[in-house]
Amino acid sequence: MTAAEIRTLILAALALGVAALLPLTGSGYWLGLGLNIAMFTVLATSWALFSGPTHYISLATAAFFGLGTYTVGLGFETLPYWSLVALAGILGAVLAALVGLATLRLSGVYFVIFTLGLAELVRQVITWAQNMSGQKGLYVLTDITEDHIYWQLVGLAALVYLVGWLIGRSRLGFALRIIGDDEEVARHSGIDTARAKVLLFMVPGAVAAITGAMLAPRYVYIEPALAFTPMLSFQVVIMALLGGAGRLWGPLVGVIPFAILWETISSTFPNQTMLLLGVSFLVIVYVLPKGFVGLIDTVRRRLSNREGWT
Amino acid sequence: MRSTAPVLSVRGATKRFGGLVAVNAMDFDVTEHQVMGLIGPNGSGKSTTLNLISGALKPTSGTISLRGTPITGLAPQTITHKGIARTFQLVRLLPSMNVRDNVVAGAVFGHRRRWGAEAAAHADALLDRVGLGGKGDMPVGQLTYIDTKRVELARVLAGDPTLLLLDEWLAGLNPTELRIGIDLIRSLRDEGRTIILVEHVMDAIRSLCDRCVVMSSGSKIAEGTPTQVLSDPDVIRAYLGDDDD
Numbered sequence: 001m002t003a004a005e006i007r008t009l010i011l012a013a014l015a016l017g018v019a020a021l022l023p024l025t026g027s028g029y030w031l032g033l034g035l036n037i038a039m040f041t042v043l044a045t046s047w048a049l050f051s052g053p054t055h056y057i058s059l060a061t062a063a064f065f066g067l068g069t070y071t072v073g074l075g076f077e078t079l080p081y082w083s084l085v086a087l088a089g090i091l092g093a094v095l096a097a098l099v100g101l102a103t104l105r106l107s108g109v110y111f112v113i114f115t116l117g118l119a120e121l122v123r124q125v126i127t128w129a130q131n132m133s134g135q136k137g138l139y140v141l142t143d144i145t146e147d148h149i150y151w152q153l154v155g156l157a158a159l160v161y162l163v164g165w166l167i168g169r170s171r172l173g174f175a176l177r178i179i180g181d182d183e184e185v186a187r188h189s190g191i192d193t194a195r196a197k198v199l200l201f202m203v204p205g206a207v208a209a210i211t212g213a214m215l216a217p218r219y220v221y222i223e224p225a226l227a228f229t230p231m232l233s234f235q236v237v238i239m240a241l242l243g244g245a246g247r248l249w250g251p252l253v254g255v256i257p258f259a260i261l262w263e264t265i266s267s268t269f270p271n272q273t274m275l276l277l278g279v280s281f282l283v284i285v286y287v288l289p290k291g292f293v294g295l296i297d298t299v300r301r302r303l304s305n306r307e308g309w310t
Numbered sequence: 311m312r313s314t315a316p317v318l319s320v321r322g323a324t325k326r327f328g329g330l331v332a333v334n335a336m337d338f339d340v341t342e343h344q345v346m347g348l349i350g351p352n353g354s355g356k357s358t359t360l361n362l363i364s365g366a367l368k369p370t371s372g373t374i375s376l377r378g379t380p381i382t383g384l385a386p387q388t389i390t391h392k393g394i395a396r397t398f399q400l401v402r403l404l405p406s407m408n409v410r411d412n413v414v415a416g417a418v419f420g421h422r423r424r425w426g427a428e429a430a431a432h433a434d435a436l437l438d439r440v441g442l443g444g445k446g447d448m449p450v451g452q453l454t455y456i457d458t459k460r461v462e463l464a465r466v467l468a469g470d471p472t473l474l475l476l477d478e479w480l481a482g483l484n485p486t487e488l489r490i491g492i493d494l495i496r497s498l499r500d501e502g503r504t505i506i507l508v509e510h511v512m513d514a515i516r517s518l519c520d521r522c523v524v525m526s527s528g529s530k531i532a533e534g535t536p537t538q539v540l541s542d543p544d545v546i547r548a549y550l551g552d553d554d555d
Contacts, residue, residue, distance in 0.1 A: 171418055171425060178415050181404035188364060190390035190419035190469060 012161065020154050023147040031146055035218070037259045038153035039211060043232075044240040044251035046160050046207035049167060050200045051237075052245035053176040059233040060099060060115035063122045064092045064205045066228035068212025070126065073138035073222050081142065081217075088213035089206040096205025100198035116230065123228035130224070137223030144217040152214045160207055164248045167200070176200055234277060235262075241284050244293025253292045315378065316341050317473055317504045318394075322372035323362055325355075332358045334528040335372065340473065343502045345495075347509055347519035347536065351549055355528040356508045357399055360475050363506070364396045365389040376473070393421040393472030397479055399508075401458045403450045410446035413437060413464045420469015429468075436464040440494060456487040463494070474498070474505045480514050492517060512540070524548070 022034045043061055051058055068088035075084045103114045130136065167173040175196045178186040186193050216222060235258075243254025258280065266273050288295060316339035325333040333355045340346045348356045361367040363374055365386035373382045381389050395416070404412050413433035417424045424432050437446055440460040445453075450461060459479060466474060480491045492514050498505065499518060509515055515522060515536050522539045524532040526548035532539045539545050 174415070174418060177406065178404055181406050182402050184366070184398075185402050185404060185415070187386040188366070188390055188396055189416050189465070190387050190421070192385075192387050 016154065016158055019157075020151060023150055028146075031150060033259065033263055035146060035150050035153065036263065037255055038150060038157055039215065040236065040239055040255045040259055041252050042153060042157050042160055042211050043204075043208055043236045044243070044255050045157070045164065045248070046204040047236050048240045048245040048248075048251045049160075049164050050176075050197075050204050051240070052247075052250075053173070053180040054197060054200075055180050056104070056197070057112045057237060058115045058201070058204065059112060059230070059237065060096075060118050061204070061208050061233040061236045062228050062230055063115075063119035063233075064095065064208035065212035065215075065232055066119070066122060066126075066224070067091055067095060068209035068214075069216045069219070069222055069227040070138070070212075071209070072213045072216035073140050073227075076140060076142060076216075081144070085210055085213045088209040092209025093202040093206040095209075096202045097198055099205075100201040101194075104197040104201065105194055116233070119228055119230055119233060123224045126228070127224045137221050139221055140216045140219065142217040146218060149214055149218050153211070156207070156210060156214065161248065163203065167203075168248060172196060172199060231277075238277060238280050238284065242280060242288065242291055244291025246290065247293050250291055250293040317344075317377060318363065318506070319375045319378075320359075320363070320372070321374075323359065323369050323374055324371045325358055325362055325367060326370045331528050333362065333369075336523075336525075336530055338523045338530065338533065340504060340506060342504055344520045345499050345505045345507060345518055347507045347515045347522040348525065349509060349515060349522055349539075350525035350531075354525040354548070356525055357477060358528075359525070360396065360477050360506065360508055363389075364394060364475055387419070390420055390469065390471075394475065395420065395466040395469055395471035395473075396475035397459075397462045397466055397477055399477045399481070401455075401462050403458055403461055405450060407450070408446065409437065409442065409448050409450055409453070409461055410434065412450055412461050413446075413468050416465035416468030421472065422470040433464070433468060436467050437461075439467070440464045441490070456483055456491065459483075459491070460494075467498075472504065474503055475508075476505060477508045478510065479507070480509060480511045488513075516540070 019034070019038070023031055025031070043065070047058065047061060050056070068091075071088040071091060072081070072084045075087070079087075099115070099118060103111050106114075175186065175191045178189065178191060179193050179196060183193055212227065219226060239254040239258045240251040241254070242258055243252060244250030262273065262276065265276050284291070290297075318340040320336055320338050323333060323336045324331065336359055338346070348359060350356055358367065362369045365381070365384055365388070368383040373380055375381065376392055376394065379392070381392060381394075404415060407415070410430060410433050413436055414429045417429040417432050434446055437443055440463050442457060442460050442464065445457070450458065453461065463479065476495070479495065480488060483491050488511065495505075495507070495514070495518055507514075507519060519536050521534065522532075522536050523530055524539050524542070524545050531544045531548055532542045534542075
């Protein structure tokens with residue numbers, strides 16, 4: 001490892017340590033906000049692992065998230081909680097592999113529409129199954145507190161960063177960057193593009209399902225409209241793009257301001273959250289096409305150029 | 311000397327797009343260390359033939375074999391693994407990466423595979439080889455036109471292919487660059503590489519090719535040494551059209 005890598009590692013460990021101390025403040029407001037930030041950091045970072053290099057915009061986060069939530073909701077009375085979290089991860093990866101095999105051969109826009117449709121499809125199926133069985137929703141009654149959920153999510157975030165860092169240094173990560181640049185060149189350079197994409201798509205699938213499983217106890221009562229809300233998929237995309245999907249730490253830079261803004265707006269103007277989503281989307285498209293990361297890079301380059309002139 | 315088993319052998323390769331027969335029952339062989347020119351007027355099916363060999367398109371019928379093993383209709387990545395590498399008619403580089411990584415891309419997943427420091431060293435050696443020594447850290451956006459072609463050539467060489475397909479690699483170069491380009495390909499030929507060259511530049515064909523296959527309207531109309539085929543009346547007619555009288 002180089003000196004720069006060791007420094008990054010130490011900084012990351014310190015940041016993680018500080019983040020893990022949040023529940024000790026004893027403030028419900030800060031913990032709630034921290035939980036949201038941790039959840040979206042995990043979702044947006046893992047989303048960007050796949051969608052960053054390939055430029056395939058996935059709107060399926062809610063499908064995987066809801067799958068994880070329901071795994072815990074249906075199984076927590078019979079199986080130990082930890083095994084359900086692991087099971088959710090496996091189910092998420094399997095669903096992602098199936099979706100990937102069916103859609104990743106198609107190009108961009110078909111993939112976007114299919115992933116959006118997938119979340120809706122799963123939601124409708126579960127709603128239908130519940131109506132057949134006469135239930136409306138599921139109670140998830142555990143003794144897991146918000147502190148525990150928060151720590152789990154921080155741990156999961158650490159894992160996602162580690163996996164992302166390893167993928168970035170691996171042949172798979174390199175293959176995905178080539179695919180993102182030119183899929184034709186990738187194929188003719190010897191890359192099995194379909195396999196590489198499916199493999200990497202399984203990562204955000206598994207992570208989103210695990211996140212859903214971890215958050216199920218927080219909701220106490222879950223129903224399809226909550227667990228599979230398409231809003232979640234859009235939030236994740238907007239946050240990741242706002243921060244910048246080209247770097248591992250990019251999504252975090254988008255998640256923190258967006259989550260705070262979202263919290264503020266939904267508590268003071270609860271009906272205007274869609275407006276925030278729309279405005280953010282316009283800002284990304286017109287002002288920040290490469291997110292905050294791109295902005296930071298531009299500013300840095302200008303500064304170093306100016307130094308070059310003097 | 312040239313009677314050894316062919317590296318590539320194409321038998322009856324045909325490609326139809328709906329009612330249009332783009333490539334019609336092509337037959338030819340390429341032997342070891344041979345530079346074969348695939349020539350013909352625009353739209354005669356040269357690039358399509360190349361695409362059938364590289365796996366970019368699947369033949370409608372016919373067989374293509376590499377050293378006796380059929381590769382007909384395999385996926386491009388599989389054909390690359392087996393040892394055929396190609397450049398593209400319009401240069402295709404990876405815009406987000408620097409020059410070295412563009413070449414490493416060809417070294418990591420190709421016929422012979424390298425990774426890490428070995429792949430980077432191999433890429434740098436190839437960049438020297440094609441005349442881009444010391445430019446490894448440059449972004450590809452800052453390269454001149456001929457340099458982008460050199461990067462692409464280095465990328466396809468990086469996997470140590472058995473057979474090299476160059477699709478109009480010399481097209482669009484100015485006269486000075488053209489001389490450099492021809493010398494570069496001649497140096498590949500001198501290394502004993504087996505190459506199929508789709509080309510329009512007559513000087514290049516005359517000075518580089520051992521044999522030529524001439525296509526017109528999707529079919530082979532002549533085959534032989536450059537001098538033979540370029541004086542063939544059918545070939546002249548295909549390029550210049552029939553006399554009106």
